[in-house]
Amino acid sequence: MRGKAKGKKTVKLIVGNWKMNGQVADGRALAKTLALFAEKEDSDKFKMVLCPPTTLMSTVALLCAESPVDWGGQDCHAQPAGAYTGDIAAPMLKDLGCSYVIVGHSERRQYHRETSTEIAAKAKVAHAAGLIAIICVGELDAERAAGKAETVVSAQLKESIPDTATPANTVIAYEPVWAIGTGKTASADDIRQMHAYIRRAVGEGYALLYGGSVKAANAADILHTPNVDGVLVGGASLKADEFQAIARAS
Ligand code: PGA
Secondary structure, X not given: OOOOOOOOOOOEEEEEEOOOOOOHHHHXXXXXXXXXXXXXXXXXXEEEEXXXXXXXXXXXXXXXXXOOOEEEEOOOOOOOXXXXXXXXXXXXXXXXXXXXXXXXXXXXXXXXXXXXXXXXXXXXXXXXXXXXXXXXXXXXXXXXXXXXXXXXHHHHHHHHOOOOOOOOOXXXXXXXXXXXOOOOOOOHHHHHHXXXXXXXXXXXXXXXXXXXXXXXXXXXXXXXXXXXXXXXXXXXXXXXXHHHHHHHOO
C-alpha cells in the first residue's frame, strides 16, 4: 500500500532532488531500488520523496506507485495552464501522481531570476492543485558573512509563503546557498539557530527541512537537530546507497 503524503513533522521527510540529471535507464534503476528499499524498511521514521526531472516523472510514478515512496516536481509555473512554452503546471504534476513540488529553489532564484513574490504565486497554484509546496529559502555566503542571514531568510519567508499555506500543504526548506553542491555543510550551531529562528517565524506544525551538502556521513547529526524535520538532498540523492543511508539515519 502507498503511504500517505506527509506535510507534518511526525516522520522525517527525506527528499531527493535529482535536478537536471539522469537518462530513463538511470531513473528506472534508482527509483526501483529505492521503492524496494522503502517497502522492505516499512519505516514509520521516514517518508521518502523523489523529485526527478519531468522527463523521468512517469518512470518514477510507475515504479513507486505501489511503494511507500512519494514523488514531486522540482518547479511549477505560477499559472495553472496556458501559453508558457517549456513550463510545467502544478495540475500536470498532480496528474502524474505527484504529492509535492519544490518551489523557490536557490538555483531557480539565481539562474531564472525568480523573486519571492513569484514563488508565493507558484506555491499558491500548487496548493490549489492539491500539492504540498516545499518552499526553499536561504542566504548567500556574503549575506551570512555580513551578519544578515536571518534578515534575508525572514524576508524570503514573509514574501514566499502565500496566504493559502497551512502545515498540511507547505514544507519549508532552509538551504544556505553557499552549502549547496559545495561539500560545505552549515555547522550544527548554524542549523540549530536558523531552524529555531524559522520555527518562531512560521509557527508550530510546519515541517522544516535542511538542505546543502547532506550526505550519509552527516545525516544523523542534521536529522537529530531540534526543529529539523527532514532533509532536501541533491547530489547524494543520485546514489542509492547514500540516499538509503540518509533515510536510515532518521
Ligand atoms: P546538494 O543540493 O545536496 O547537492 O548540496 C541540495 C539542494 O540543492 O537541494
